[in-house]
Amino acid sequence: MTWLDNPSGLAEVRQIALVPVLSALIVGSDFALAPYVDVKLLDVVVFSAAFLFGFRLGAVVAIISEGAWSFVSPWGFAGPIMPFLIGGELVFAAAGWWASKVWSDRSKVAQNSIFIAALMLICAFAWDFETNLATAFIASWPGTTLPIVVAWQISGIPFSIIHEAADFLLGLFFAPAAILLMPRLMKGGS
Amino acid sequence: MVTRGAFYGITVILVALLLLSSFTAVYYYSQYGQAESQNRSYVQQLQRLGVKYNSDILFDFGNGTRAWHNDTLFQPGTNMYVATQIMTGGRINDTYYPKYSEHFITAMYNVGDTGNDYWGLWIFNASVWQMSSAGADEVQVTNNSVFAWSYGLNNGTQP
Numbered sequence: 001m002t003w004l005d006n007p008s009g010l011a012e013v014r015q016i017a018l019v020p021v022l023s024a025l026i027v028g029s030d031f032a033l034a035p036y037v038d039v040k041l042l043d044v045v046v047f048s049a050a051f052l053f054g055f056r057l058g059a060v061v062a063i064i065s066e067g068a069w070s071f072v073s074p075w076g077f078a079g080p081i082m083p084f085l086i087g088g089e090l091v092f093a094a095a096g097w098w099a100s101k102v103w104s105d106r107s108k109v110a111q112n113s114i115f116i117a118a119l120m121l122i123c124a125f126a127w128d129f130e131t132n133l134a135t136a137f138i139a140s141w142p143g144t145t146l147p148i149v150v151a152w153q154i155s156g157i158p159f160s161i162i163h164e165a166a167d168f169l170l171g172l173f174f175a176p177a178a179i180l181l182m183p184r185l186m187k188g189g190s
Numbered sequence: 191m192v193t194r195g196a197f198y199g200i201t202v203i204l205v206a207l208l209l210l211s212s213f214t215a216v217y218y219y220s221q222y223g224q225a226e227s228q229n230r231s232y233v234q235q236l237q238r239l240g241v242k243y244n245s246d247i248l249f250d251f252g253n254g255t256r257a258w259h260n261d262t263l264f265q266p267g268t269n270m271y272v273a274t275q276i277m278t279g280g281r282i283n284d285t286y287y288p289k290y291s292e293h294f295i296t297a298m299y300n301v302g303d304t305g306n307d308y309w310g311l312w313i314f315n316a317s318v319w320q321m322s323s324a325g326a327d328e329v330q331v332t333n334n335s336v337f338a339w340s341y342g343l344n345n346g347t348q349p
Contacts, residue, residue, distance in 0.1 A: 158217075
């Protein structure tokens with residue numbers, strides 16, 4: 001039995017095909033939004049993908065797109081921070097999967113958008129905290145001390161606020177739209 | 191009856207608000223500390239240069255007696271408690287509250303300690319007298335500043 005005569009197999013193939021499509025969308029939009037360093041579609045797309053198709057697909061999209069961006073970004077190779085950037089992105093995939101269990105009724109996704117937005121904000125906070133922590137260790141190792149870590153966390157706050165505000169707004173408007181539209185597009189616009 | 195989804199949603203919103211407010215507080219505190227340290231170093235530089243601040247201070251005894259001390263010179267960094275000690279020659283009764291790092295002035299020039307009337311600190315700002323929002327220890331004397339100590343009921347009497 002192949003995917004040609006197995007509808008569930010065909011759905012899986014469609015989902016696999018979605019990975020490069022979403023990754024290309026993310027990296028392309030990353031370039032388009034390059035002047036706005038802390039505003040990216042990556043987080044919300046990973047979240048929406050995990051919401052619709054599960055943690056595994058969201059995580060794969062996160063790893064491929066963040067991995068690619070770490071090499072091709074206009075600021076050059078991300079270096080040793082790269083695993084932490086990808087690791088932080090997996091938080092969005094986990095949150096998207098969890099949100100799909102809690103707010104499973106897709107017809108009410110617009111009503112639940114404020115919850116999704118708040119969850120995106122928390123994920124952005126976790127991402128910022130984790131990457132600032134990693135940066136502090138990478139920049140000061142082996143002489144890392146608590147004051148150095150605190151200084152890195154505080155110096156990152158202005159950027160974090162923009163990131164969290166952007167993710168909140170994208171969670172409020174973009175995520176519900178993506179969650180409603182993506183399955184329709186996959187069915188050929190029906 | 192709150193549904194499971196709404197319960198989780200409200201929890202998520204509350205956690206987000208907690209993070210936002212904590213973040214803002216930490217940032218504000220760090221900015222405040224930075225500004226305070228910059229200000230301290232600026233004051234030290236001014237002191238080394240021998241700069242003096244010029245200030246006018248009024249004592250209003252609430253019985254029609256008013257004493258102006260104009261063009262008084264103070265070192266940068268002097269707060270109003272120290273300035274008042276200098277102006278009155280130490281004729282102040284006060285209680286120090288270490289918890290607030292503040293002196294509560296109960297009497298000046300032997301006027302006070304009655305229980306009903308108090309000395310209140312006023313600042314002349316934008317052509318009007320405004321009651322100080324902080325205690326004398328927290329108020330810095332700046333150049334060309336104008337202050338008043340006013341004695342009256344519940345320290346609310348405008349000079």
